[in-house]
Amino acid sequence: MFIEKNISKKIELMYYLEAYGGEASTEDLLKFLDTTIVTLKKYIKEINTSTDSYEIVIKGSTIHLISDYRQNSIMVSKLLLGDSINLKLLLSIFFDQCNLTELSQQLYMTKPTVLYKINHINKYFEREALDIQIVYNDYYEITGHERIVRHFFRVLLLEMGDYEVLRENQIIFNEVHLFFKKNYRDYHTRHESLMIDTYLLIALNRVSKHYYLHDDLEQLDGEIKTEVMIIYNTLVQKKPFVNFIESTYNVIFSPYLIANIIPIEYIEEILFLKEGYMLNDDKEHKISDILKCYLRKYGLCIPLKKQERYIKFLTNQLVTIGPINQVILRDFDINYKKLAEINLEKSSFLYRVIASSELFLTDRESLKYEFCIFFLTIIDEVRKDYFGINQSENIRILLYYSENNIYSEIFESILKDKYENQYKITIDYINILYNDYQVKNYDVIISDIYLEDFEGKYLYYSRYPSNEFWQEFEQMVLIK
Numbered sequence: 001m002f003i004e005k006n007i008s009k010k011i012e013l014m015y016y017l018e019a020y021g022g023e024a025s026t027e028d029l030l031k032f033l034d035t036t037i038v039t040l041k042k043y044i045k046e047i048n049t050s051t052d053s054y055e056i057v058i059k060g061s062t063i064h065l066i067s068d069y070r071q072n073s074i075m076v077s078k079l080l081l082g083d084s085i086n087l088k089l090l091l092s093i094f095f096d097q098c099n100l101t102e103l104s105q106q107l108y109m110t111k112p113t114v115l116y117k118i119n120h121i122n123k124y125f126e127r128e129a130l131d132i133q134i135v136y137n138d139y140y141e142i143t144g145h146e147r148i149v150r151h152f153f154r155v156l157l158l159e160m161g162d163y164e165v166l167r168e169n170q171i172i173f174n175e176v177h178l179f180f181k182k183n184y185r186d187y188h189t190r191h192e193s194l195m196i197d198t199y200l201l202i203a204l205n206r207v208s209k210h211y212y213l214h215d216d217l218e219q220l221d222g223e224i225k226t227e228v229m230i231i232y233n234t235l236v237q238k239k240p241f242v243n244f245i246e247s248t249y250n251v252i253f254s255p256y257l258i259a260n261i262i263p264i265e266y267i268e269e270i271l272f273l274k275e276g277y278m279l280n281d282d283k284e285h286k287i288s289d290i291l292k293c294y295l296r297k298y299g300l301c302i303p304l305k306k307q308e309r310y311i312k313f314l315t316n317q318l319v320t321i322g323p324i325n326q327v328i329l330r331d332f333d334i335n336y337k338k339l340a341e342i343n344l345e346k347s348s349f350l351y352r353v354i355a356s357s358e359l360f361l362t363d364r365e366s367l368k369y370e371f372c373i374f375f376l377t378i379i380d381e382v383r384k385d386y387f388g389i390n391q392s393e394n395i396r397i398l399l400y401y402s403e404n405n406i407y408s409e410i411f412e413s414i415l416k417d418k419y420e421n422q423y424k425i426t427i428d429y430i431n432i433l434y435n436d437y438q439v440k441n442y443d444v445i446i447s448d449i450y451l452e453d454f455e456g457k458y459l460y461y462s463r464y465p466s467n468e469f470w471q472e473f474e475q476m477v478l479i480k
Contacts, residue, residue, distance in 0.1 A: 002124035003084045003328060009033050010043045011077050012330050014065075017056065019331075019338040021468045022065035029063055050079045081160060081328070085109065089117055090134075094153060095205060097139040129362065130324065146206070146213050151322040153202050158195065159328045166197050169248075172204075173197045175241040176262075179234055184270050196263060203261040208249040212260045220259060227267050232258045269316050284315045286357050290375075293353050298346065300381050310379050317374055318359070326366045336369035338466075339376065343386055350375060377410045384417055411446075418470070444476050 001008045016032055017024055030040060044056045044063075054076050055066040081087055085107060092098055092106060104111045118134050125132045131145035132152060142149055166173070177193060206212075217225055232255045236242060242253045251257055288311050295302060302310070326332060340347035350372055360367050377383050412427055419425060 001328075002090070002121050003081070003086050006043070006046075007080050007084050008328065009035060009039075010047055010080055011328065012334075013040075013043055013056070014047065014054075014076060015329065015331050015334050017063065017065040018466060019334045021466045022067070024063055026058065026061050026063055047076065047080075051076050077328075078161065086117055086121060087160075089114070090121055093118075093134055093140045094142055097141070097209070099139045100136075103140065128324065141209065143211075146211055148323060149211070150199065150202050150206065150213075152324060152327065154195065154198050155322075155324060156327045157198050157202070159326070166194075166201060169197075169201055169204075171241060171244050172200060175235060175238050176200065179231060183230070183234075196266060199263040199266075200261055203263075204245070204249045204251075207251055207257065207260050213264070214256075214259050217255060217259055220264075223271055224264060224267055225259075227271070228259050228262065229255055231262060265320050269320060272312065272316055283318055283359065284311060286359050287311050287314045287318065290350075290353050290357055290359070291379075294350060294375075294382065297349060298385065300385060302379075302381050313378065314371075314375065317378075318371060321367060321370060323362065324364065324367075325370050330366070332366040332369040332373065336372055339373060346386055347372065347376065374410070377414060380413070383413065387414070387417060444473065446473075 012033060013029065016029065026037065026040070030037060033040065033043075035043075041058070044058065048055050053067065057064050057066060088107060089103065092103060098106065100111055100114060103109075103114050107114065109117075118140070122134055125144075130152060131148050132142065133144050134140055135143050173196075176196065180196070214220060217228065220228065235258070236253060245251065245257075246253055288307075291307060291311060291314075294300075295307075336347075340351075351368065354368055354371060354375075359371070375382065376386050415427075416425060
């Protein structure tokens, strides 16, 4: 962890309590955080003083979270991350061109302290086996394997959830998404929007500093090159869009630029799902073996064509995860273990099969946990068997929530499994970058960002919803 230990521990404390329904034993928390009771009490006091609507209390041997079921830890986390000097330092180096004196003045630190922290961050990259490094050439800059650099900062910015910087580039994102929705309608999924926006922001920043993924278009596979030219020929006609990019980032709009700012992994994903483009044959075979092994073990029957579709989807999911899937958070760890409690035997079996499959090149546990979560929740037959979905009566509700969390589609699937036979569910989405929320016709608002204006019919969720979340959801529906 490159952010300060006290900040990361407080974030982990909040996520742990939310995952376990707002209540945990002091002993379990001390073990999870690897800390002392004195330090734990210090963390709790600092969290409680940071906001009025979120409180953690110790009652005997148990620790309770009191938050009106809002589960707004992301809001609190943002406040805590605002105190991280290491994070401010890294982002200043990434987005700006600063020398040692400028960094020292910006961050109100002595030059030796800046140098010490830069060394600390570089050691973190080395420890995580990431080909990334902060170097000094007239000013500080980020170097390394360009694909890994971009992937790392995309994960980091998505975890931070700082949407203000994205709003500044809305004109770019709007045009790109219009193209994707028109040309890749069947494959442009809702939860990818924010990921693509974040990638574009990072890529434009990198090319403005002359860091490129591809030296020329001939490096691209023929099918990818064709798609790049289609994107370029469409977007080059959007003059305000082109002028904004060229003036803001000091670049020349060209096919070469498109190849270096559009997430090529996304184009590969679409071609893979659409036309059988070869993404990663070795991983596809291993995922096929994992799926067949799990189905045999638990006597689940899935038609062959449907199996092939799941294998393609899981392969794509695995390839786009990249070499690291968590920078600040430990939520895959927390949420996998919470999910495992529902059916420890099945989750443990799946984990063992994945761990022995050599599916991952590293021993990073969070990658295995994330893949387990997707496997158990994305495959309809596996999910319904795992959760033990039951039939019930039919009642109508209307549900609305925002789309930015990568778990939005998993959440939708679980929600429908749990309640589709009980309620007629209509789910609408709205882009979180806009504030024009039209909510008067909705019975429940469920969001993965904090919406303070909608008290009374608003629920917050993060990653895998807790039992308390579902209890509150059912209460809201019953009293509507």
